[in-house]
Amino acid sequence: TQLLEQSPQFLSIQEGENLTVYCNSSSVFSSLQWYRQEPGEGPVLLVTVVTGGEVKKLKRLTFQFGDARKDSSLHITAAQPGDTGLYLCRGYGSSNTGKLIFGQGTTLQVKP
Amino acid sequence: DTAVSQTPKYLVTQMGNDKSIKCEQNLGHDTMYWYKQDSKKFLKIMFSYNNKELIINETVPNRFSPKSPDKAHLNLHINSLELGDSAVYFCASSTDLFTEQYFGPGTRLTVT
Numbered sequence: 001t002q003l004l005e006q007s008p009q010f011l012s013i014q015e016g017e018n019l020t021v022y023c024n025s026s027s028v029f030s031s032l033q034w035y036r037q038e039p040g041e042g043p044v045l046l047v048t049v050v051t052g053g054e055v056k057k058l059k060r061l062t063f064q065f066g067d068a069r070k071d072s073s074l075h076i077t078a079a080q081p082g083d084t085g086l087y088l089c090r091g092y093g094s095s096n097t098g099k100l101i102f103g104q105g106t107t108l109q110v111k112p
Numbered sequence: 113d114t115a116v117s118q119t120p121k122y123l124v125t126q127m128g129n130d131k132s133i134k135c136e137q138n139l140g141h142d143t144m145y146w147y148k149q150d151s152k153k154f155l156k157i158m159f160s161y162n163n164k165e166l167i168i169n170e171t172v173p174n175r176f177s178p179k180s181p182d183k184a185h186l187n188l189h190i191n192s193l194e195l196g197d198s199a200v201y202f203c204a205s206s207t208d209l210f211t212e213q214y215f216g217p218g219t220r221l222t223v224t
Contacts, residue, residue, distance in 0.1 A: 008140060018175070031210075041215075042204070042218055043213075044215070069139050086153055100157040101157070104152070105153045105155070
């Protein structure tokens with residue numbers, strides 16, 4: 001069974017601080033997605049990373065896929081209250097259900 | 113226009129009752145899903161349909177029965193509701209298993 005572990009599970013920071021969220025597995029994934037979920041809504045895709053070592057930037061968000069394609073990170077620079085939400089990673093694995101496994105999520109709270 | 117819609121938004125019912133949640137997508141996607149998100153925000157796949165055919169059926173009690181009358185609709189019927197069924201249920205759709213998933217707003221089910 002392929003599992004995705006996210007850390008930290010909860011993060012509360014002040015506006016303007018930087019933070020990094022991690023998504024780790026012992027299994028190799030062909031690609032990995034990051035979603036953000038706001039309270040009362042469904043998750044929304046932020047980015048998909050495919051190539052080992054790939055780095056993608058989305059404004060103040062930087063996503064990296066590990067060289068071995070077993071892990072990924074999300075770095076937010078100068079966090080803003082609007083970044084508050086639940087961040088979920090999802091990896092595409094080799095088994096059928098492995099494609100549909102989400103990490104446990106990281107709840108981020110950015111205080112003004 | 114709403115891409116993935118679910119009804120109802122909130123559902124409060126007593127143990128032992130039978131209830132249904134409806135989902136519709138207007139994105140022309142071939143694949144639809146049902147997820148359960150528990151109180152710890154863990155998002156777990158329940159079922160996946162592709163062109164009205166069941167392709168993924170996770171370890172879910174037989175009391176849960178999905179039905180797809182056409183590829184734009186995926187409904188979830190739950191028999192003999194139990195307290196542990198209380199959660200937020202999300203419907204989602206995508207072109208296929210590999211691509212971005214679009215989530216509905218969720219249905220918060222409370223069993224008393």
